[in-house]
Amino acid sequence: MYPEESTSQMVSDDRMTRDLPSFPLEESGFSNMSSSLNPARGDHEFFEDPPTRALDEHLVEFSEALRTVAKALRQVAEGKASAQAEAAIWKRKYELEKERNSSLKHQEATKIFHSGSREEETENLRNKSLVHDSSPEKSVHCCGKDGICSHETLGDGAADANSNKQRRMVTRKASFRLAWGCNGDNSGQHKHEVVSFEKGNITTAGRSSKQILLKWESQPQTVLILAKPNSNSVRSLCAEMVRWLKDEKKINVFVEPRVKIELLTESSDFNFVQTWKNDEEIKDLHSKVDLVVTLGGDGTVLWAASMFKGPIPPVIPFSLGSLGFMTPFQSENYQEYLDAVLKGPMSITLRHRLQCHVIRDAAKDEIETEEPILVLNEVTIDRGMSSYLTYLECYCDSSFVTCVQGDGLILSTTSGSTAYSLAAGGSMVHPQVPGILFTPICPHSLSFRPLILPEYATLRVQVPLNSRGQAWASFDGKDRKQLAPGDALICTMAPWPVPTACQVDSTNDFLRSINEGLHWNLRKIQSFDGPRDF
Ligand SMILES: NC(=O)c1ccc[n+]([C@@H]2O[C@H](COP(=O)([O-])OP(=O)(O)OC[C@H]3O[C@@H](n4cnc5c(N)ncnc54)[C@H](O)[C@@H]3O)[C@@H](O)[C@H]2O)c1
Ligand SMILES: Nc1ncnc2c1ncn2[C@@H]1O[C@H](COP(=O)(O)OP(=O)(O)OP(=O)(O)O)[C@@H](O)[C@H]1O
Numbered sequence: 308m309y310p311e312e313s314t315s316q317m318v319s320d321d322r323m324t325r326d327l328p329s330f331p332l333e334e335s336g337f338s339n340m341s342s343s344l345n346p347a348r349g350d351h352e353f354f355e356d357p358p359t360r361a362l363d364e365h366l367v368e369f370s371e372a373l374r375t376v377a378k379a380l381r382q383v384a385e386g387k388a389s390a391q392a393e394a395a396i397w398k399r400k401y402e403l404e405k406e407r408n409s410s411l412k413h414q415e416a417t418k419i420f421h422s423g424s425r426e427e428e429t430e431n432l433r434n435k436s437l438v439h440d441s442s443p444e445k446s447v448h449c450c451g452k453d454g455i456c457s458h459e460t461l462g463d464g465a466a467d468a469n470s471n472k473q474r475r476m477v478t479r480k481a482s483f484r485l486a487w488g489c490n491g492d493n494s495g496q497h498k499h500e501v502v503s504f505e506k507g508n509i510t511t512a513g514r515s516s517k518q519i520l521l522k523w524e525s526q527p528q529t530v531l532i533l534a535k536p537n538s539n540s541v542r543s544l545c546a547e548m549v550r551w552l553k554d555e556k557k558i559n560v561f562v563e564p565r566v567k568i569e570l571l572t573e574s575s576d577f578n579f580v581q582t583w584k585n586d587e588e589i590k591d592l593h594s595k596v597d598l599v600v601t602l603g604g605d606g607t608v609l610w611a612a613s614m615f616k617g618p619i620p621p622v623i624p625f626s627l628g629s630l631g632f633m634t635p636f637q638s639e640n641y642q643e644y645l646d647a648v649l650k651g652p653m654s655i656t657l658r659h660r661l662q663c664h665v666i667r668d669a670a671k672d673e674i675e676t677e678e679p680i681l682v683l684n685e686v687t688i689d690r691g692m693s694s695y696l697t698y699l700e701c702y703c704d705s706s707f708v709t710c711v712q713g714d715g716l717i718l719s720t721t722s723g724s725t726a727y728s729l730a731a732g733g734s735m736v737h738p739q740v741p742g743i744l745f746t747p748i749c750p751h752s753l754s755f756r757p758l759i760l761p762e763y764a765t766l767r768v769q770v771p772l773n774s775r776g777q778a779w780a781s782f783d784g785k786d787r788k789q790l791a792p793g794d795a796l797i798c799t800m801a802p803w804p805v806p807t808a809c810q811v812d813s814t815n816d817f818l819r820s821i822n823e824g825l826h827w828n829l830r831k832i833q834s835f836d837g838p839r840d841f
Contacts, residue, residue, distance in 0.1 A: 377668065377793075380670065381666060381668055381670070381793070381795075384666050384667075384670050385666050385767070385795065385797060391679075393765075393799070398802065518654050518809075518812045518813060518814075519654065519655050519656075519657060519813075520652045520653070520654055520655070521621060521651060521652060521653050521654075521655050521806065521808075522651050522652040523649075523650075523651040523652075526649075527558070527597035527598055527649055528558060528559060528597060529558065529559040529560075529561065529595055529596050529597050529598075530552055530558050530559070530560055530561070530596070530597065530598045530599075530600055531560075531561040531562070531592065531596040531598070531599045531600070531620075532545055532548060532549065532560060532561070532562050532566070532599075532600045532601075532602065533562075533563065533599060533600070533601050533602070533603075533607060533610060533611045533614070534562070534563070534566050534601075534602045534603065534607070535602060535603030535604065535606070535607045535627065535628070536565065538603070538627065540627060541602045541603060541627050542569060544602055544625075544627065544638055544641070545562070545566060545569075545570075545602055546570055546573055546577075548600070548602075548641060548645075549562070549570065549577065549580060551641075551642060551645075552645070553579060555642075556645075556649060558649075559581065560579075560580050560581065561580070561581045561582060561583075561592070561595070561596060562580055562581075562582055563582065564582045564583065564584070566582075567580055567582040589614060590616070592614070592615070593615055593617060593618050593619060593620060596620050597620055597621075598620055598621055598622075598623060598648065598649075599611050599619070599620050599621070599622045599623070600622075600623045600625065600645075601622060601623070601624045601625065601634070602625050602627050602638070603625075603627050603628050603634075604626070604627065604628015604629060604630060604631055604634060605628060605630060605631065605632050605633050605634065605726075606628065607624070607628070607634075608622065608624050608633045608634060608683070608805075608807070609683055609684060609783045609784075609785075611805075612658075612660065612681070612683040612783075612805045613681070613683075613782075613783065613785070615681075615803070615805075616678075616679075616681060617803055618803045619803060619805050619806070620806075621653075621655060621806045621807070621808060622805060622806065622807045622808065623636060623644070623645070623648055623807075623808045624636060624807055624808070625637070625638045625641060625644075626638060630824050631820075631824065632725055632726075632820045632824050632825075633658075633722065633807060633820075635808075635809065635810035635811075635816045635819070635820070636808070636810060648808060653808050653809070654808070654809040654811070654812045654813065655806045655807060655808055655809060655813075656738050656739055656806070656807050656809055656813040656816070656817075657739065657804040657805075657806055658683060658720065658722040658738050658804055658805040658806070658807055659720050659721065659722065659738075659741055659762065659800055659801070659804050660681045660682060660683050660720060660800075660801040660803060660804060660805060661681070661682050661685070661686060661718060661719075661720055661743065661798050661799070661800060661801060662679050662680075662681055662798070662799050662800070662801035662802075663679060663680045663681075663682060663686045663780070663782065663796055663797070663798050664677065664679050664796070664797045664798075665677045665680075665780065665788055665790065665794065665795075665796055666794065666795045666796070666797060667791075667793075667794050668772070668791065668792070668793025668794050668795075669791070669793070680782045680786065681801050681803070682720070682723070682782045682783045683720060683722055683723065683783060683805055684719060684720060684722060684723030684726045684727065684783045684784070685717050685718060685719035685720065685723040685726065685727055685728060685744075685783065686717075686718050686780055686781070686782055686796065686798060687715060687716070687717050687718075687727060687748070687780065687781050687784075688715050688716050688718075688768050688778050688779070688780050688790065688796060689714055689715030689716075689748060689778065689779055689781070690714055690715055690776060690778065690779070691777065691778070691779035691787070691789075693775075693776035693777060693778075694776075695775040695776040696712050696713060696714075696751060696775075697711065697712070697713065697714065697715050697716075697774075697776070697778050698710060698711075698712055698770075698771060698774050698775070699711040699712075699715075699716055699768050699769065699770065699778065700768070700769040700770075700771055701716070701745070701766065701767070701768050701769075702766070702767040702769070703760060703764050703765070703766055703767075704764055704765050705767075708745070708758075708766075709755075711747050711750060711755075711768075712750065712751050712752065713747055713748060713749045713750035713751050713752070713755075714748040714749040715747075715748040715749075715778070716745070716746070716747055716748065716768060717731055717733065717744070717745075717746040717747075717748060718743060718744070718745060718746075718766060718768070718798050719733065719743070719744040719746060720738075720743070720744070721736040721737065721738050721739070721740045721741070721742055721744070722738040722805075723744070723783075724736040724738075724744055725820070725821065725825065727784070728744050728746040728757075729825075731746045731747065731748045731749075731757075732746065732757060733746035733757040734757065734759065735821060735827070736759065737813070737814065737817055738813065738817060739813050739814075741761075741762035741800070742759045742760060742761060742762055743759070743760045743761075743762065743764055743766065743798070743800065744757065744758070744759050744760075745757060745758040745759070745760055745766070746758075762800045763800070764799075764800075765797065765798070765799045766797070766798045766799070767795055767796070767797050767798075768795060768796045768798070769794075769795040770790045770791065770792050770793065770794050770795070771792060771793075772792045772793045773792065774792045777789050777790060777791055777792075778790040778794075780796055
């Protein structure tokens, strides 16, 4: 039996007893109830009393009905949250696919234009149609939009079709079809990103292993500088950088209201610096800003990411902290680096974020569903001040994963794999790898191991109704939210990654950080003298 079944059984009993005492007995005409609950009366008499038994049955029915309604409401709220998350993901996939198709069309047009050989083209087309004619499903689009079928790609593979022998061999190969689905949807819009076909064989596309380059199509004009508070070195570098950007590069500069006050205290010359007045204006920042510069440590990069609840412009993280795992740029050479970045192209790491929804058991309707929170490192569900074990039921795409009993659970991005998740025994993962890390905190079990789940997984962490204590969720180490029994946290990959500029490239920067920042795998080198195999 799955824990959900056993707990739901326990839950119903538990809730029943907890919900009973506030029932308005007098108003309901059950005025003899108080006498029936008089401890002076014997148990026998109590259970024999017919009106009380009738009331009990009534209450049981009533609380069962309430429980069913609450469950239905929770399911609606959860359904809406995951549907919203999924819709956003599909929108992104659709846009990527559209972009890819238009670039393919463009490439094809250029190829035809440059080939100059009309005959070769006709021959190719003839060969393609020959291959398709031999199949019962003749059309190139024989599988519609539901996946890729081998006929489709056999046609593509026939470009080298001078050999009839080879063509015969290929057409004999059994056809098949691949379909991608997400919660029953088979449209598979992103199929070409995942695999490619060569003569009916499946190969993985090379795209994901390549370094991403950002090339400006028009000159960047506005920079937002985010600065760690309470640091003299950060304050003076910020003032210097603002001046340099304005005077040398003719760039508009935005800073936080606190920083603008600091700059104006230094000199009224900083009047040109722009800022915002309220949270509403922060929502528009992404449409005004071309680049974000962070001056601080990893916490300042997390801070920058948390300001953008949707798309975020490229981030250039300067190191003015202690560890600086995600901040590869040395502040001493800021002019040289910013010069190069403003010119482009630059290597970037697309750091995935997680989108978290808290679903309240007490929510009466959809309007009460809380706003999603995006995290760059992780969401942690822990026991907070409670001294009891956390008991968390975890599901992945509606399959039961496990019950975490311990201090808590970390759901981390691969960027966050080197932060709290690492301290809890999770693997270090290259930030460009898409996936969600599932790392328990001090599990009271001899057999727990951390997991890495695929990027498309929807995770649900549920605090059972019969849980002994509350749980607490925190987001990149901030904004703690209490999770009461019955509450749940739903977590999916967010459609808006954080593009951070690399000093060299994604891999070089990552390896340098784990070696220099974390002293990974450091050991004294073995000496060469002594016993040998040869
Ligand atoms: N036991 C732990 O290791 C532990 C406990 C609580 C929080 N944290 C981490 O702290 C983060 C918040 O960072 P902060 O700077 O605001 O708080 P903070 O000032 O408490 O710093 C936490 C430390 O984690 C480092 N760090 C942050 N993100 C990192 C990453 N992606 N890779 C490697 N190191 C990273 C920071 O450089 C800093 O040294 C949380 O997201 C969480 O991952 C770690
Ligand atoms: N612009 C900002 N406004 C408010 N808080 C900020 C800002 N930038 C950073 N912080 C907070 O300040 C704290 C420290 O920042 P940060 O981690 O960058 O510095 P650090 O601890 O010196 O560096 P490192 O993380 O490398 O050890 C973090 O909790 C972060 O959230």
